[in-house]
Amino acid sequence: MSSAGTMVSEGARPMTMASAASAKRIRFEDVSVAYNGLTVLDSLSLTVNPGEIVALIGPSGSGKTTALRAVAGFVRPASGRITIGDRDVTNLAPYDRDIGMVVQNYALFPHMRVEENVAFGLRARRTAEDVSRARVPEALAMVGMSAYAKRYPRELSGGQQQRVAIARAIAIRPQVLLLDEPLSALDAQIRRSMVDELARLHRDLPSLTVLYVTHDQSEALTLANHIGIMRDGKLRAFGDAQSLFRYPPNRFAAEFLGRANLLTVKDLQPLDGDRARVTFGDQQLIARNHHRLPPGSECLLCARPHDFRLDPPLSDSNRLAGTVRSVQWQGDTHSVTLDVAGQEVRLTSVPMHRPPEPGARLDVHFNPADVTLVPEDERHG
Numbered sequence: 001m002s003s004a005g006t007m008v009s010e011g012a013r014p015m016t017m018a019s020a021a022s023a024k025r026i027r028f029e030d031v032s033v034a035y036n037g038l039t040v041l042d043s044l045s046l047t048v049n050p051g052e053i054v055a056l057i058g059p060s061g062s063g064k065t066t067a068l069r070a071v072a073g074f075v076r077p078a079s080g081r082i083t084i085g086d087r088d089v090t091n092l093a094p095y096d097r098d099i100g101m102v103v104q105n106y107a108l109f110p111h112m113r114v115e116e117n118v119a120f121g122l123r124a125r126r127t128a129e130d131v132s133r134a135r136v137p138e139a140l141a142m143v144g145m146s147a148y149a150k151r152y153p154r155e156l157s158g159g160q161q162q163r164v165a166i167a168r169a170i171a172i173r174p175q176v177l178l179l180d181e182p183l184s185a186l187d188a189q190i191r192r193s194m195v196d197e198l199a200r201l202h203r204d205l206p207s208l209t210v211l212y213v214t215h216d217q218s219e220a221l222t223l224a225n226h227i228g229i230m231r232d233g234k235l236r237a238f239g240d241a242q243s244l245f246r247y248p249p250n251r252f253a254a255e256f257l258g259r260a261n262l263l264t265v266k267d268l269q270p271l272d273g274d275r276a277r278v279t280f281g282d283q284q285l286i287a288r289n290h291h292r293l294p295p296g297s298e299c300l301l302c303a304r305p306h307d308f309r310l311d312p313p314l315s316d317s318n319r320l321a322g323t324v325r326s327v328q329w330q331g332d333t334h335s336v337t338l339d340v341a342g343q344e345v346r347l348t349s350v351p352m353h354r355p356p357e358p359g360a361r362l363d364v365h366f367n368p369a370d371v372t373l374v375p376e377d378e379r380h381g
């Protein structure tokens with residue numbers, strides 16, 4: 001642990017975990033959970049492939065933690081099946097599932113020193129004393145906390161406590177690691193460095209299959225191989241992080257993962273490849289039709305704030321003429337809100353020497369390959 005509070009593995013890969021080849025898959029098969037007769041997780045089917053990180057994101061109350069707790073064995077599904085590798089764990093007790101878990105608020109035992117906290121899971125599993133003696137320093141080294149073994153939790157910062165919680169979870173060498181908002185109690189700067197460190201930890205432990213629940217889309221985009229977006233107990237979108245961001249399958253996914261301008265367009269006409277022409281106001285625009293929406297569809301054109309350009313357009317660019325509503329300087333960017341044919345468009349640019357004034361006319365353009373059409377129909381969302 002450096003004094004700046006970074007998590008670094010000390011020494012050469014101390015933990016000789018099994019290789020990625022022995023990693024285990026987590027599978028939800030049509031899993032529903034109800035509390036007091038109210039369904040809060042509705043027919044969830046989802047696979048976390050061996051050794052990958054899947055992030056579940058979604059608004060408060062959408063069922064993310066419930067899904068995680070069902071894997072951990074803290075809630076029993078009303079129907080469906082959960083498997084880890086080839087084992088059906090649906091009805092196994094939590095301690096029989098070979099799972100490590102880290103929750104938001106550290107949950108360290110305050111009366112135990114760091115090393116005793118990390119040893120706790122090993123003791124509970126009746127791990128031989130000599131094995132435990134080796135595993136505790138290994139796990140602490142993985143999270144850069146070797147120097148803090150003798151401290152009590154109250155003598156640690158929040159970030160340090162969470163590192164100890166992670167060390168405790170991985171000391172048992174679980175097949176599966178469940179992380180429930182592990183960084184949300186930390187301040188923004190520590191959180192950012194912990195995200196990098198979790199990514200590194202996962203590179204050091206490639207056999208670990210991770211289900212990661214978070215509110216924070218940037219954590220999900222940075223860490224996850226695949227992202228699931230939940231709403232009202234249902235999985236509304238699932239895909240690899242990049243595709244989900246670039247080609248959101250519905251309005252909800254577009255709005256939840258990153259900021260999106262969603263322009264209402266109509267009269268879709270497919271062009272060559274996966275492109276299509278659409279009508280926006282009295283203008284024709286070209287966009288990707290990644291979801292192959294049928295001709296004539298009413299849909300949304302999804303453009304991210306950074307997709308817009310202010311420099312002179314290329315010949316095949318889409319152009320929009322707008323009126324500036326507001327301009328905000330945000331340090332490393334300018335954020336501009338425009339009125340374009342009665343719809344609000346937000347764009348970000350590198351800091352401008354002479355930002356436009358509210359009320360000024362501003363022409364922007366964007367490359368057809370950077371924007372995508374999204375179905376408006378709620379049946380898709």
Ligand SMILES: Nc1ncnc2c1ncn2[C@@H]1O[C@H](COP(=O)(O)OP(=O)(O)OP(=O)(O)O)[C@@H](O)[C@H]1O
Pocket residue numbers: 035036040058059060061062063064065066067215
């Ligand atoms: N023990 C419980 N008893 C009754 N209802 C519960 C219980 N735990 C959760 N719920 C309800 O289940 C729904 C889903 O909760 P869950 O904690 O899974 O959501 P979440 O997406 O993780 O939310 P958050 O991001 O706020 O943690 C919520 O409406 C919640 O009130």
